[in-house]
Amino acid sequence: MRNAPLRSECVNCPGCNGQVYPNARECPRCGYQPATNRSDELLGSLVMVSSILLGFGLAALVQVASDETRNDSLVQVATGFWTAASVLLAGVLIGAEVLRRADYHRGRLMATVEDDDRLWARCEWLLWAFAVSLVATAAGVAVLGFFFSNVHGVIACALAVLMLGVLAHMARR
Numbered sequence: 001m002r003n004a005p006l007r008s009e010c011v012n013c014p015g016c017n018g019q020v021y022p023n024a025r026e027c028p029r030c031g032y033q034p035a036t037n038r039s040d041e042l043l044g045s046l047v048m049v050s051s052i053l054l055g056f057g058l059a060a061l062v063q064v065a066s067d068e069t070r071n072d073s074l075v076q077v078a079t080g081f082w083t084a085a086s087v088l089l090a091g092v093l094i095g096a097e098v099l100r101r102a103d104y105h106r107g108r109l110m111a112t113v114e115d116d117d118r119l120w121a122r123c124e125w126l127l128w129a130f131a132v133s134l135v136a137t138a139a140g141v142a143v144l145g146f147f148f149s150n151v152h153g154v155i156a157c158a159l160a161v162l163m164l165g166v167l168a169h170m171a172r173r
C-alpha cells in the first residue's frame with residue numbers, strides 16, 4: 001500500500017491504518033501521535049525555560065558589571081558561576097532548537113523506535129547540561145549570600161545542599 005504510485009506520499013497511520021502524510025504531527029482521523037512528540041514537548045519547554053533564565057542571567061550580569069561592587073572577590077566568583085551557567089544555557093537553547101527542527105527522513109509518523117531513542121538520548125544530554133547550569137546558578141547565589149553576610153551565605157549553602165540531596169534522591173528512583 002505504501003508503495004502504490006498515487007499514494008506514494010502517504011503512509012498508514014499506526015492508530016487507525018488510514019492514509020496520512022508522513023510528516024503529520026498527529027493523525028487527523030484518530031488523533032494518533034508519534035512517540036517523537038515526547039521529545040518535541042520536552043525540547044519546547046527547554047527552549048522556553050532556557051531563554052527566560054538566560055534573559056534574567058544576562059540582565060543580572062550587566063547590572064553587576066556596571067556596579068562598583070564588581071571588584072569584590074565574592075561577587076567575582078558569583079558572576080563567574082553565572083557566566084558559565086549563561087553559556088551553558090545558551091548552548092542548551094541552541095541545541096534544543098536544532099534538535100526540534102531535526103529532519104525525519106521517513107517522516108514523523110514513520111519514525112522508528114531507534115529514531116525515537118536516538119532523539120530522546122540527545123534530549124537527555126541537553127537535560128543534563130540544563131541541570132548543571134541550574135546548579136551553577138545556585139552556586140553563584142550561595143556565594144553571593146556570603147557577600148551580604150555569613151548568615152545569608154550559610155542559609156543559601158544549606159538550602160543548596162538540601163536541594164542537591166532531593167535531586168540526588170529523585171535521580172536514584
Ligand SMILES: [Zn+2]
Binds near residue numbers: 015016029030031
Ligand atoms: Zn489514525
